[in-house]
Amino acid sequence: MMIKLQAKEIIFGYDSNPILENVNFEIAPSRLVTIVGPNGSGKSTLIKCIDRIVSPQGGSILIDRKDVTKMNRMDVARYLSYVPQSSVRIFPTNVFDTILMGRRPHIGWLGSEGDEEKVWEVLRLLNIERLAMSNFNELSGGQQQKVLIARALVQEAEVMLLDEPTSNLDIWHQLDVMNIIRDVVKKREITAIMALHDLNLASTYSDRIIMMKKGRIVAAGNPTSVITAENIASVYRVVAAVRSISDRPMIMPLRQIKG
Amino acid sequence: MMGYRAFFHGKPDAGSSRSKRAGKKSGIELAHERFKFIRLFFVLSIAALLVLLTGFIITLGPLNISVADAYSALLARFWPDYFHVETLTSRVVWNIRFPRIVGGIMAGFGLGICGCVMQAVLKNPLASPFTLGITAGAQFGISIAAVIGVSIFGGPYFIIGNAFVCALFCSLFIIALAAIKGATSENLVLAGIAVNYFFTAISQLLKYFASDEQLRLMTNWGMGDLAAFSWANSRLLLVIFVICFPLLMSKSWDLNIMTAGDEAAKSIGVDAEKTRIFIMIVTSLLVATIVCFMGTIAFVGLVAPHMARMVIGGDHRFLIPASGVLGGLVLMSADAVGMNMIAPTIIPTGIMTSIVGVPFFMYLMMKGKRKEFWT
Ligand SMILES: Nc1ncnc2c1ncn2[C@@H]1O[C@H](COP(=O)(O)OP(=O)(O)OP(=O)(O)O)[C@@H](O)[C@H]1O
Ligand SMILES: [Mg+2]
Numbered sequence: 001m002m003i004k005l006q007a008k009e010i011i012f013g014y015d016s017n018p019i020l021e022n023v024n025f026e027i028a029p030s031r032l033v034t035i036v037g038p039n040g041s042g043k044s045t046l047i048k049c050i051d052r053i054v055s056p057q058g059g060s061i062l063i064d065r066k067d068v069t070k071m072n073r074m075d076v077a078r079y080l081s082y083v084p085q086s087s088v089r090i091f092p093t094n095v096f097d098t099i100l101m102g103r104r105p106h107i108g109w110l111g112s113e114g115d116e117e118k119v120w121e122v123l124r125l126l127n128i129e130r131l132a133m134s135n136f137n138e139l140s141g142g143q144q145q146k147v148l149i150a151r152a153l154v155q156e157a158e159v160m161l162l163d164e165p166t167s168n169l170d171i172w173h174q175l176d177v178m179n180i181i182r183d184v185v186k187k188r189e190i191t192a193i194m195a196l197h198d199l200n201l202a203s204t205y206s207d208r209i210i211m212m213k214k215g216r217i218v219a220a221g222n223p224t225s226v227i228t229a230e231n232i233a234s235v236y237r238v239v240a241a242v243r244s245i246s247d248r249p250m251i252m253p254l255r256q257i258k259g
Numbered sequence: 260m261m262g263y264r265a266f267f268h269g270k271p272d273a274g275s276s277r278s279k280r281a282g283k284k285s286g287i288e289l290a291h292e293r294f295k296f297i298r299l300f301f302v303l304s305i306a307a308l309l310v311l312l313t314g315f316i317i318t319l320g321p322l323n324i325s326v327a328d329a330y331s332a333l334l335a336r337f338w339p340d341y342f343h344v345e346t347l348t349s350r351v352v353w354n355i356r357f358p359r360i361v362g363g364i365m366a367g368f369g370l371g372i373c374g375c376v377m378q379a380v381l382k383n384p385l386a387s388p389f390t391l392g393i394t395a396g397a398q399f400g401i402s403i404a405a406v407i408g409v410s411i412f413g414g415p416y417f418i419i420g421n422a423f424v425c426a427l428f429c430s431l432f433i434i435a436l437a438a439i440k441g442a443t444s445e446n447l448v449l450a451g452i453a454v455n456y457f458f459t460a461i462s463q464l465l466k467y468f469a470s471d472e473q474l475r476l477m478t479n480w481g482m483g484d485l486a487a488f489s490w491a492n493s494r495l496l497l498v499i500f501v502i503c504f505p506l507l508m509s510k511s512w513d514l515n516i517m518t519a520g521d522e523a524a525k526s527i528g529v530d531a532e533k534t535r536i537f538i539m540i541v542t543s544l545l546v547a548t549i550v551c552f553m554g555t556i557a558f559v560g561l562v563a564p565h566m567a568r569m570v571i572g573g574d575h576r577f578l579i580p581a582s583g584v585l586g587g588l589v590l591m592s593a594d595a596v597g598m599n600m601i602a603p604t605i606i607p608t609g610i611m612t613s614i615v616g617v618p619f620f621m622y623l624m625m626k627g628k629r630k631e632f633w634t
Contacts, residue, residue, distance in 0.1 A: 077528030
């Protein structure tokens with residue numbers, strides 16, 4: 001199997017407080033992978049470690065066998081893009097300029113028509129062209145999330161990391177964003193890794209699911225093998241009914257497991 | 260390229276990617292073209308205004324000089340064959356009025372760009388060389404240099420060097436403070452005020468122990484106002500500007516990105532910590548030099564970037580020069596008013612800028628509660 005991204009023995013903690021303990025995984029090219037798990041299980045932290053926003057205390061991250069932890073930041077940005085869950089800007093910036101920032105790793109000081117054209121393409125792809133001149137801070141949470149996704153898309157990295165990209169979106173826009181990401185993964189043959197809370201959305205769109213609990217990976221594989229009633233009971237402490245709909249497991253949470 | 264009419268008459272009609280395929284630009288794309296045009300137009304027109312205002316301010320004063328004579332006197336230096344003016348006019352323009360204006364423009368420009376980039380790297384709309392206590396640090400450096408004795412090390416380099424080291428120390432203190440979680444922009448400014456008081460007090464204290472010679476040095480360096488500026492000073496100032504301005508401009512993109520926060524900056528390839536330290540070192544050098552030659556001038560560095568941002572938005576490729584030019588405009592106008600309002604009494608430059616700046620600063624503080632500036 002070809003491997004695009006490989007995480008080896010990642011160890012990370014804030015102030016000696018261990019958060020990630022020996023995280024290992026391998027991801028093939030052109031795959032959509034989701035990370036699921038309860039609040040505080042370390043999904044966001046893992047994504048930040050991969051993108052070197054925080055530096056892991058141990059282990060290595062390899063993209064095409066090259067170690068990310070030893071690259072300079074601008075090179076990392078050419079391989080990896082990151083969509084934060086939300087973002088506040090102190091000074092007003094319009095949507096166009098916000099997205100144009102994603103071109104930084106490829107751009108000269110003057111910028112070029114080509115870079116601006118790429119921004120327009122992505123704006124059209126996400127169907128937010130009409131927001132181009134609006135102030136980022138005055139958008140709704142969902143619109144902001146789309147802009148942040150757009151910024152990562154113009155970065156044209158081979159691996160895209162997304163932290164709960166659908167958390168502020170209504171169900172129509174959830175499907176919209178997931179479809180766009182799936183299309184980009186197939187067309188540009190990139191790898192997308194996203195943290196997600198909605199297990200059904202994860203099940204519908206993922207090639208692989210990684211399930212985390214307390215900083216460790218407890219299950220990984222295709223949706224059918226990971227989204228099971230047993231895993232959900234032990235990881236989330238929830239009794240759930242699992243049905244298969246068009247070959248994908250769908251869950252219905254029934255009740256909490258107390259104590 | 261769009262025609263002039265298209266810039267101003269393109270109607271925004273959303274979602275017309277149809278017209279795109281036909282090779283025409285959609286409404287929103289035209290709006291964007293228009294925005295870019297206005298941004299460039301604004302920077303060029305304030306620069307032009309600076310030149311015009313220079314000519315006008317030269318005419319103010321006891322000796323009557325017409326605007327035409329003012330420009331002639333300036334140009335006659337370079338093309339004596341084409342422009343002629345009386346010797347007296349030429350002397351007044353070149354020895355009295357023009358140096359003061361150039362000093363004002365340089366100080367305003369330097370403080371404006373410093374305020375602009377400091378606000379970006381600290382993500383703090385209240386940041387400026389004065390409000391964070393960096394000018395006070397530089398001032399302190401001058402006093403120390405005077406007391407230690409310039410004669411030993413000789414020349415302006417020692418004084419400027421000392422002012423730079425002390426300003427840098429203040430900057431690093433501010434960076435360290437900003438790095439602590441929960442240090443809000445208000446807290447940083449409070450720290451700046453504390454630093455301001457502390458260094459001013461020590462500078463005053465040093466005066467008690469200073470000999471006459473040392474006192475003279477202290478007042479010659481840094482306690483003055485624009486009147487202290489002379490052509491002899493301008494060369495060193497110009498050299499430092501020519502080094503610092505391109506350095507800051509080269510970081511324009513990184514500054515744009517840093518206003519989105521350190522995490523976003525890192526993920527787009529900008530090393531936030533390094534950029535922040537680099538910017539604070541360069542601004543410390545600029546501020547120290549300005550304080551040495553022209554004394555403490557408050558609030559220009561705060562006001563100018565906000566004025567620029569209101570009109571042209573957040574792209575530092577345009578914002579840095581616009582802040583600089585606006586700083587120059589504000590300072591030179593404030594000074595012209597101070598010189599001529601109740602002539603022959605001259606109100607020092609620093610007093611004039613504070614009178615304009617303090618109400619504005621208060622306004623920003625109030626507005627800051629809503630967590631959003633200029634929208
Ligand atoms: N900046 C920080 N400093 C200290 N501890 C942190 C910090 N950020 C996160 N943590 C801790 O790390 C742990 C994992 O957090 P993380 O944000 O990775 O969880 P998550 O899986 O993304 O959760 P959620 O589903 O709520 O987004 C939590 O216990 C949290 O308290
Ligand atoms: Mg999270």
